[in-house]
Amino acid sequence: MAQSKGNKAAGKKIKHAALERFMHYYHCLTSPGLWDGDWVTSSRIAYYFNMDDTQVRKDMAQIGVKGMPRQGFKRSEVIESIRHALGLDKRYKAAVVGAGRLGGAIMEYRGYSSYGLEIAAVFDVDPAKLGTTMSGCRIYPTVDIVKVCRIKTVSLGILTCPAEVAQRSADLLVQAGVYAIWNFSTTNLIVPGNVFVRNEHISVGLAELAYFMNRGSGSY
Amino acid sequence: MAQSKGNKAAGKKIKHAALERFMHYYHCLTSPGLWDGDWVTSSRIAYYFNMDDTQVRKDMAQIGVKGMPRQGFKRSEVIESIRHALGLDKRYKAAVVGAGRLGGAIMEYRGYSSYGLEIAAVFDVDPAKLGTTMSGCRIYPTVDIVKVCRIKTVSLGILTCPAEVAQRSADLLVQAGVYAIWNFSTTNLIVPGNVFVRNEHISVGLAELAYFMNRGSGSY
DNA sequence: TAGATTGTTAATCGATTAACAATC
DNA sequence: TAGATTGTTAATCGATTAACAATC
Numbered sequence: 001m002a003q004s005k006g007n008k009a010a011g012k013k014i015k016h017a018a019l020e021r022f023m024h025y026y027h028c029l030t031s032p033g034l035w036d037g038d039w040v041t042s043s044r045i046a047y048y049f050n051m052d053d054t055q056v057r058k059d060m061a062q063i064g065v066k067g068m069p070r071q072g073f074k075r076s077e078v079i080e081s082i083r084h085a086l087g088l089d090k091r092y093k094a095a096v097v098g099a100g101r102l103g104g105a106i107m108e109y110r111g112y113s114s115y116g117l118e119i120a121a122v123f124d125v126d127p128a129k130l131g132t133t134m135s136g137c138r139i140y141p142t143v144d145i146v147k148v149c150r151i152k153t154v155s156l157g158i159l160t161c162p163a164e165v166a167q168r169s170a171d172l173l174v175q176a177g178v179y180a181i182w183n184f185s186t187t188n189l190i191v192p193g194n195v196f197v198r199n200e201h202i203s204v205g206l207a208e209l210a211y212f213m214n215r216g217s218g219s220y
Numbered sequence: 221m222a223q224s225k226g227n228k229a230a231g232k233k234i235k236h237a238a239l240e241r242f243m244h245y246y247h248c249l250t251s252p253g254l255w256d257g258d259w260v261t262s263s264r265i266a267y268y269f270n271m272d273d274t275q276v277r278k279d280m281a282q283i284g285v286k287g288m289p290r291q292g293f294k295r296s297e298v299i300e301s302i303r304h305a306l307g308l309d310k311r312y313k314a315a316v317v318g319a320g321r322l323g324g325a326i327m328e329y330r331g332y333s334s335y336g337l338e339i340a341a342v343f344d345v346d347p348a349k350l351g352t353t354m355s356g357c358r359i360y361p362t363v364d365i366v367k368v369c370r371i372k373t374v375s376l377g378i379l380t381c382p383a384e385v386a387q388r389s390a391d392l393l394v395q396a397g398v399y400a401i402w403n404f405s406t407t408n409l410i411v412p413g414n415v416f417v418r419n420e421h422i423s424v425g426l427a428e429l430a431y432f433m434n435r436g437s438g439s440y
Numbered sequence: 441t442a443g444a445t446t447g448t449t450a451a452t453c454g455a456t457t458a459a460c461a462a463t464c
Numbered sequence: 465t466a467g468a469t470t471g472t473t474a475a476t477c478g479a480t481t482a483a484c485a486a487t488c
C-alpha cells in the first residue's frame with residue numbers, strides 16, 4: 001500500500017490541473033465496458049485524452065503507482081491510488097443550503113458516496129418546506145444552520161440558494177465551522193482565508209460558449 | 221474530455237485561461253456598487269483577483285483596450301471590449317434537453333440575454349409535460365429535436381437530461397446542426413470533431429473538494 | 441514638474457514534450 | 465532474446481513576473 005508517509009514526493013501538493021487530470025483518469029478507468037483486462041498503458045490513456053503519454057507516467061509516479069514494462073499499469077491499482085491520493089476514500093459530511101430546484105437537482109446525483117461525501121442536512125427559508133424531506137434528507141430552517149451543522153459535524157457547505165442570500169448563508173456556514181464551500185450561486189463570496197471556496201459560476205461556461213459560437217464556428 | 225481540436229488558428233485565438241480571466245474581469249467590473257468613477261487601474265483589478273498587474277495590462281492589450289497613464293483604464297471601455305472580444309454582443313439560440321429539476325434551475329437564471337444567449341425551446345420525453353411551459357418556454361417532445369431546432373435555428377444544445385439518454389439526445393442535436401453542446405449530464409459524449417462540447421462534470425468539483433478536505437484543511 | 445500608471449521587453453519560472461536508458 | 469513500455473533526465477515551450485522607459 002502506497003501510504004503518504006511512504007513516499008516523500010506525496011507530501012507535495014497536487015495542483016489544480018493535475019487534480020483535474022486525475023479525475024479524468026479516474027472517471028475513464030472506472031467506466032464500465034471501456035476496458036477488458038486489468039492492464040492499461042500510458043499511451044492508451046494519453047490517446048483517450050489527447051495528451052502526452054509522458055504526462056500520464058509522471059502523474060502515475062506522483063501518486064506512487066509503479067508500472068510494468070511491456071504491460072503498463074494495473075488499472076485497479078491506479079484507481080485505488082487515485083482514490084487514496086485525492087482522499088476519495090475518506091468520508092465527510094455536507095449540508096445543502098437552498099431546497100429549490102437546483103438543490104434538488106444536485107441532491108439527485110447518486111454518486112456522492114463514492115467520493116466520500118455524505119449529505120447530512122438541507123436548509124431552506126420557506127416555512128412550508130420545513131420538516132419535509134428532499135432526496136430522503138430532512139429540511140431544516142436556515143436560521144438553524146450553525147446549530148445543526150455543528151451537531152452533525154458538517155465540514156462542507158453547498159450553496160444552491162439565490163444570490164441575495166448566498167453571502168449570509170456562507171457566513172452562517174463559516175460560523176458553524178465548515179472548511180469549504182461549494183458555491184453554485186452567482187455571488188462572489190467573501191470568506192476567511194482558511195475557508196476554501198469552489199465556484200461553479202455559470203458565467204465562465206457562458207463566456208466560453210459565446211466565444212466559440214462567434215469565433216470558432218466558422219473554421220470548424 | 222472530448223477535446224475540441226482541429227482549430228485552424230484564426231488569428232489571435234483567446235486561450236481558455238485567458239477567457240476565464242476576461243470573464244472574471246467582466247463579472248467584477250459590471251458588479252454594481254463596487255466602483256465609483258469610471259476609471260480602474262490594472263493593479264486594482266490584479267489585487268482583487270490576487271494576480272499580477274502585468275497580466276491584466278497584457279490582457280487589456282490583447283483585446284485592444286488602451287489605458288491612460290496615471291488614470292488606468294476606462295471601465296465602460298473595458299466592459300465593451302470584453303463583450304466584443306468574447307462575442308457577448310452577438311445573439312444565438314439554445315435548446316434545453318430535459319425539463320427536470322436541473323433544466324428548470326438552469327432556465328431560472330436571468331442573465332442569459334446579457335451573454336447573447338436566448339433559450340428557444342425545451343425538450344422532454346414525459347408526455348405529461350408536453351405543451352406546458354418552463355420559464356415561459358414551451359416544452360416539446362424529445363423526438364422532435366431535429367425538426368424544432370432546425371426551424372428555430374438553434375445552435376447550442378444544453379443537456380440536462382439523465383445520463384442514460386444524454387448520448388442519444390446529443391446525437392439528435394448534432395443531426396439538427398448545433399455547433400456546441402453544454403453538457404450537464406455525467407456522460408462522456410461522443411460527437412463529431414466539429415462540435416464543441418463543454419462539460420460541467422460534477423466530479424471535478426467533487427475531487428477538488430475531497431482533496432482539500434483531507435489534505436488542505438490543516439494548513440490553509 | 442513629479443509621480444503614478446501604462447506598455448513592452450527581458451528574465452524567470454513552471455509545465456510540457458522529447459529522448460533514451462532501464463526493464464521485464 | 466527482442467521489443468514494447470516504463471521511468472527519468474534533458475530540452476523546449478509557454479506563461480508568469482520583473483524591470484523600466486514612455487506617458488500624461
